[in-house]
């Protein structure tokens with residue numbers, strides 16, 4: 001009797017937000033939340049902040065129609081097995097995975113834009129000359145709109161490990177939900193205890209990714225006395241994964257909230273320092289302080305390949 005087959009995987013990361021990637025072109029493998037959590041377990045499994053399944057859009061009912069130009073669909077799952085609409089670091093690693101496995105036309109790696117489908121719609125990607133990727137993450141908005149912009153916040157957050165004072169926060173929609181809290185300095189940023197989830201009020205119905213941000217610097221590079229590049233430091237407690245070393249959509253949310261708080265004349269380019277490295281957020285032309293489009297640039301590295309054992313693929317939670 002032949003041993004049950006394992007499943008080939010690749011391990012990759014973008015600024016140390018790490019993922020287990022599996023090619024499933026015909027969409028025949030639909031792992032349960034328990035199996036995803038077992039694969040992402042850092043002791044009993046491969047380990048990862050999430051699992052990414054590459055499925056041809058034609059094999060994904062609700063993607064085929066909405067993403068005619070996108071050959072591949074990114075199925076993203078958090079490490080607890082929950083689904084998420086979007087993953088900004090993950091979509092860059094997904095693109096690198098497709099390219100390196102020759103699942104994209106050769107020219108996809110030469111700086112031209114190409115589309116991928118996600119639960120948050122079609123996203124465009126471009127591989128830069130230095131090997132980093134730029135993802136056009138498309139539309140964003142302050143969830144509370146102009147009212148939240150005017151008030152400067154639409155939520156309150158209790159950050160574990162800091163004083164027991166609820167802090168004002170801005171909710172930002174990147175296709176997935178984010179709640180951004182500004183802290184006064186990097187000492188407070190380091191003191192936050194993100195082994196526990198920050199408490200958010202009102203409670204977001206779909207949960208939320210919480211970003212703690214410290215505005216650092218603003219640079220005028222054109223000599224017109226108007227800042228062109230902003231720099232912030234960030235930590236994140238991700239919905240469905242806990243604290244991670246980086247969050248791509250979270251970096252966008254943190255930059256967009258800081259830009260909203262800075263007001264008119266704020267930079268449109270933001271360097272975001274996360275524990276796992278640096279990302280660059282570029283706010284799209286025509287964006288207001290409350291909504292618009294956004295690009296995210298950063299590295300995407302593939303670090304290992306292997307085979308997921310059948311025992312892992314058939315994992316059932318112990319009673």
Ligand SMILES: N[C@H](CCC[C@H](N)C(=O)O)C(=O)O
Pocket residue numbers: 017049050078083084085086087088089090176177209238239240241246247248249250
């Ligand atoms: N935890 C997120 C999904 C992954 C986001 C993050 N890893 C990124 O790079 O954007 C959520 O449930 O919305």
